[in-house]
Amino acid sequence: MGSAITVSGLRRSFGDKVVLDGLDLAVEEGTVFALLGPNGAGKTTVVRILSTLIRPDAGRVGVAGHDLARDPAGIRAAIGVTGQFSAVDDLLTGEENLLLMADLHRLARTDGRGRAAELLARFELTDAAGKLASTYSGGMRRRLDLAMTLVGRPKVIFLDEPTTGLDPRSRQTTWRIVRELVADGVTIFLTTQYLEEADELADRIAVLDHGAIVAVGTADELKRSIPGGHVRLRFADDAGLAAAKAIFVRGTDDAEALTLDIPGDGDVTTLRTVLDRLDGIQVTELSVHTPDLDDVFFALTKETVR
């Protein structure tokens, strides 16, 4: 398996605002790569550069074996892009939008019709195929947009916040399609603000902050990389909580909920120690928390709340 996307030393500024400050990343063929970051981190700028819409100030980019500087046309022929806003033609029907794409990919007429019908069915748009896209709901437009991207059977697909603002059903459809595409060997590069989405779909996740990658790995690797695991004890009354606080000085208490969080990764040894030290204080509930992607996200991008 080779790399579908390679990026090294990518820089881009708008005026004197540095948006990308030496970005490096690599995406394996046939995998889903999620670029995670807060608003304004530069996610969309990365997608714009990789999809040939704008030029980088510096750095090397290769997509599907083509070099961005030397052969942008080669990249365009191999990719599909679905941006944050549905780029569908409102004055054409859903089917006509797909046939327009088929014509631009120079499919023969019958092949184009077959492909359009297949995609309409796959995206649950068959019933609306003959209606103008302007009459579609937000979710339908996004699905049509993604269907249009797939007409040319791209090898690498960029999805810029593909499910932002979607209803749960459309989101599930999008996720299902992404999984099917990857099963067919397509490489997916997606940006998202939803940790759940990255956790659900991505083989590898990179956290983008201040124009650089601050962490990269599988969801599990990222979760392990940061502190945030703890054992939570709930007490019957204030006295119990106060007594436990005196024992576990590193714990974080919540007087309202009568809970005390004790840092630790929750393995059996830790639990046994905790219980031994409690020594008769009544505990009504004990739970073990491992960090989730939310913890990762907030730990890594803590100072960037704008």
Next chain:
Amino acid sequence: MTYTATMVRRNVKHSLRNPSAMVMTIALPVVLLLLFVGVFGGALRLGVAPQGEYVNYLVAGILLMTVGYGSTTTAMAVNRDMTTGVINRFRTMAVPRSSLLAGHVLGSTARTVISVVLVVGVGLLLGFRPTADPLRWLALLGLIVLLTLALTWLGVAVGLAAKTAEGTSPFVFVVQVLPFLSSAFVPPDSMSGVVRWFALHEPFTPITDTLRSLMLDMPVDSGVAAVLWCVGLALAGYIAARALFSRDPSN
């Protein structure tokens, strides 16, 4: 060429589905013609039309307006493609970048030619009596196509540059008001001071004069100026449109 043909087909479908654009390009000039002949014809006849009926003077001006309306429709259509992200979609595809714009321009030219034929037809019903020979009609068609290319490429550039549909309104104003400050409806000689000077020096005056002279079999004095203006405006519009199309969309 295949790509351009696809884009032209898209444009034609848009025209058929967008009644307001059709009215704007095709019906409005006819309404304007009826209005001017019916309302102002009698009053203007004496001072304006040495050739006889006012309609003989007027048709050239209406043709100019027709082309102007067509170009504003194009400006808005291009702007819609820009703001809805359709242009960005095409830019990330292996599609020649000129084909989308060429589709708009050719579609607009076709609409305008249909509208021109309609205006001349209605003019004939209203008493318009052109005396041009086939060669002059051909020259007329050539100049109209050239003018359409000029104003439409400018319209495309404006559509690409404007952030919103409202942003195209200065262009709409220019192509719909400047004809009134030219020889389109009354001879500049009848205008006062500054307005006359402006009318004698703006591009629409030599262009309308040439259209009129061709149809009425009069000497074509301003033909060179008309063609030069059209070519100049077309080139300016084309160069601006190309630069705006490939510019960084985030700036």
